Ligand SMILES: [Ca+2]
């Protein structure tokens with residue numbers, strides 16, 4: 001039985017209530033989710049509202065509900081903590097059953113899966129979940145990250161703790177040339193697969209068959225050999241900088257530099273990819289048509 005994941009944020013901790021140990025080790029499961037060791041969250045069915053009477057005897061915490069208490073004894077539950085901390089239960093909290101959620105704690109080395117399956121099988125339990133762990137601040141290992149004050153100003157580390165983008169999210173950068181083969185850029189370049197005729201997942205500027213330049217517009221978008229984008233100034237598929245132009249590379253890097261690779265800087269989007277895409281020009285042409 002798959003446990004329903006949930007994230008609990010302990011925003012309010014009063015001095016009068018003894019929470020279970022929230023400093024326990026964090027365990028990463030095979031699916032990449034993280035949870036606090038030896039803890040589960042139960043949501044009870046609405047019929048049990050007002051019937052829970054938490055007591056502790058012989059080191060076992062009990063709900064005062066026979067079926068639940070039998071499992072508490074089996075798994076030696078030593079703490080029960082209601083997640084709803086206020087004496088009153090307003091209509092919204094009541095509607096969503098906030099007052100019916102309890103965190104239970106047992107041995108720190110106990111695998112939570114069989115415990116969760118046991119509780120999920122009870123008619124008194126609506127769902128069971130690990131006590132999910134969310135990292136709100138995640139900082140990359142790029143050596144120049146600490147000098148990127150703009151990332152601090154926008155709270156990037158906190159955002160990255162929630163989401164780090166995805167390569168399927170493609171940004172379009174319109175600027176001057178891009179240093180396509182910079183080690184902090186190339187791995188995040190969007191690749192126009194039909195034009196990557198030698199099929200190696202990167203842009204090779206040599207003529208085919210040694211490279212991708214064959215003069216054919218494989219994806220029929222009006223631009224031949226646009227593997228990573230297009231140079232709209234000179235009308236060719238290699239949008240490298242001319243002379244000392246660095247503005248495009250600089251801006252592209254702010255957005256999309258390869259992040260957490262131990263090289264150079266961090267990009268704002270962490271995992272997204274980007275290109276100087278003909279699609280941008282196409283949209284403008286369609287708009288004018
Ligand atoms: Ca290629």
Ligand SMILES: [Ca+2]
Nearest residue numbers: 217219223224
């Ligand atoms: Ca093309």
Ligand SMILES: [Ca+2]
Nearest residue numbers: 216218224225
């Ligand atoms: Ca081509």
Ligand SMILES: [Ca+2]
Nearest residue numbers: 142258263265
């Ligand atoms: Ca980097």
